[in-house]
Amino acid sequence: MSVLVVTEQQDGHWHRMSLEAIAAGQEAARALECPFLVAVMGSNVSELAAEVAAKRVSEVVLLDDPCLEQYTADGFSQALRQAIDQLQPALVLFPHTYQVRDLAPKLAASLGKPFVSDAIGMRVENKRPVFVRQLFQGKLNGDVTMEDEGPHFASVQSGAYRADAVEDGASTAAIRSLDLSIDAAGIRATPQQPFREAKDAVDLGAAEIIVSVGRGIQDPDNIPQAEALARALGGELAASRPICDNGWLPLDRQIGSSGQTVSPNLYLALGISGAIQHVVGMKGAKTIVAVNKDPGAPIFEIADYGIVADLFEIVPALVEILEARE
Amino acid sequence: MNILVCVKQVVARDSVLRIDPDGKWILDDGLTFEMNEPDTYALEEALRLKEKHGGEVIAVTAGPERSASTVREALAKGADRGIHIEDERFAEADTFATAQALAAAIEKEPHDLILTGLQSDDSGFGQTGVVLAELLGLPHATIIMEIDASGNQLRCKRELEAGWYQNVTLPKPALLTIQSGINKVRYATLMGIKRARRKPFTRYTPDDLGIAVTARQRLQRLYQPQQTQQTEFLQGTSREISEQLVAKLRFEARVL
Numbered sequence: 370m371s372v373l374v375v376t377e378q379q380d381g382h383w384h385r386m387s388l389e390a391i392a393a394g395q396e397a398a399r400a401l402e403c404p405f406l407v408a409v410m411g412s413n414v415s416e417l418a419a420e421v422a423a424k425r426v427s428e429v430v431l432l433d434d435p436c437l438e439q440y441t442a443d444g445f446s447q448a449l450r451q452a453i454d455q456l457q458p459a460l461v462l463f464p465h466t467y468q469v470r471d472l473a474p475k476l477a478a479s480l481g482k483p484f485v486s487d488a489i490g491m492r493v494e495n496k497r498p499v500f501v502r503q504l505f506q507g508k509l510n511g512d513v514t515m516e517d518e519g520p521h522f523a524s525v526q527s528g529a530y531r532a533d534a535v536e537d538g539a540s541t542a543a544i545r546s547l548d549l550s551i552d553a554a555g556i557r558a559t560p561q562q563p564f565r566e567a568k569d570a571v572d573l574g575a576a577e578i579i580v581s582v583g584r585g586i587q588d589p590d591n592i593p594q595a596e597a598l599a600r601a602l603g604g605e606l607a608a609s610r611p612i613c614d615n616g617w618l619p620l621d622r623q624i625g626s627s628g629q630t631v632s633p634n635l636y637l638a639l640g641i642s643g644a645i646q647h648v649v650g651m652k653g654a655k656t657i658v659a660v661n662k663d664p665g666a667p668i669f670e671i672a673d674y675g676i677v678a679d680l681f682e683i684v685p686a687l688v689e690i691l692e693a694r695e
Numbered sequence: 696m697n698i699l700v701c702v703k704q705v706v707a708r709d710s711v712l713r714i715d716p717d718g719k720w721i722l723d724d725g726l727t728f729e730m731n732e733p734d735t736y737a738l739e740e741a742l743r744l745k746e747k748h749g750g751e752v753i754a755v756t757a758g759p760e761r762s763a764s765t766v767r768e769a770l771a772k773g774a775d776r777g778i779h780i781e782d783e784r785f786a787e788a789d790t791f792a793t794a795q796a797l798a799a800a801i802e803k804e805p806h807d808l809i810l811t812g813l814q815s816d817d818s819g820f821g822q823t824g825v826v827l828a829e830l831l832g833l834p835h836a837t838i839i840m841e842i843d844a845s846g847n848q849l850r851c852k853r854e855l856e857a858g859w860y861q862n863v864t865l866p867k868p869a870l871l872t873i874q875s876g877i878n879k880v881r882y883a884t885l886m887g888i889k890r891a892r893r894k895p896f897t898r899y900t901p902d903d904l905g906i907a908v909t910a911r912q913r914l915q916r917l918y919q920p921q922q923t924q925q926t927e928f929l930q931g932t933s934r935e936i937s938e939q940l941v942a943k944l945r946f947e948a949r950v951l
Contacts, residue, residue, distance in 0.1 A: 467856050471837040474822030478829040483911035486820055512915045557834035561862040563855055614876025635950040656948040675926040676936055686937035
């Protein structure tokens, strides 16, 4: 029995959430009182494996194969099936990245096992893991257990564990290189090189003040009101995903898992419910102000200042006060 | 091209949720239900592909009795046929049980393409599409922003993180999970709603399909999240609230 964390990298660079997953794995292995393994996957990634070997891990497992140079669901799940056969872990943990959303459900289903996605925490009861995950767009939390014997699969949400909590090892851990036989003909998808569309016109990451709008803005004709507030505060205007999906603001002003990640001094959320996809992009802000009509909106869980009110009454009042101040 | 599109009925956005007395799920009474928003984009994409390439769009759901109205909505928007695998347990089922039911129904239909939304607004597993592909033995790609189905193969644009994209080619048949915002969804017309009543609608029970509804992961307890942040709620008239806020941002938080 062991805990296995599967890390993610691209062209020899860590995905930033890989370390968070290692932190989660260290905690899980301690709670379950079992060995802790970390898998590093890709092509020519032995240097990354050596980096992990310095952490507090029982063993580093290297899945190095030319077929793993580019991510494919078929190639990666073949490799991980073989690793799981050889290592027999009780629990396999992933960071909840876009790649993991593509891969882990397939891997778990191929073994007839459950995958608890996007967990925000874990504890052990009766020697079995209990995961906490969010439901109903973050309005409620649930404790989730898994039936049958392992291997069980779970992914941890961005920011649920801290990368700087990863403990170093007392000595360097061994690196075990697995013999893989990946059937290249079984890889059905042909991926091209990742690319970026037109460069981001605005770098919201540099903004110290951000006024951000969500569904509560109701109509594209109301956007100028938020714009006026951003101007009065000397900040940038941003939005949650649905606003950009509707074309009310360009995609490069989107905050969240599919947009930009920001940590300004002030983040003023107007009519944003606080779904996790948005929150991961802004919860690092120093001060968060939320204006929302719904007192149950999850955005209030992370706000420093909350205003339960109609944003169309608050915004003009704020603009007036700010402009009078100058 | 025959397209199966999986839709789910979920509690309407902005609903006030009450937890049932045993703490296992929410209380249904008084709530309104609607098509899961991410699935509306998958349905729209299916209808657009049919308009371009011909064929048939079949909307399929695994859900309790009330979910029939969501299949009807899909028919009213332009789907040709509807399939409802009906069982009250699907309201709280895990991904595996749902995907198993969908797979059993879909296996009976000729299919070139299966579309699902990215995730559901209730349980939010975000994995039913991928598990379904695995159970059907099909290749898949997730978080799709563009589909070109004109050739023998499917050419798709996947969204990656932080503004990156990737083109992927897949053989047909395949399953794609659709990113919200890929298209602008249509509304049902009165004519569409009328026509929907005469469209074929198949109902199955899990028994008809020879499947069991067994969960592999169990929700033990549902509860209000704890505040991680001590939120200070400002009160008064709009003017008073705004004055308080500006003062607090200047002198307390020191960010203005």
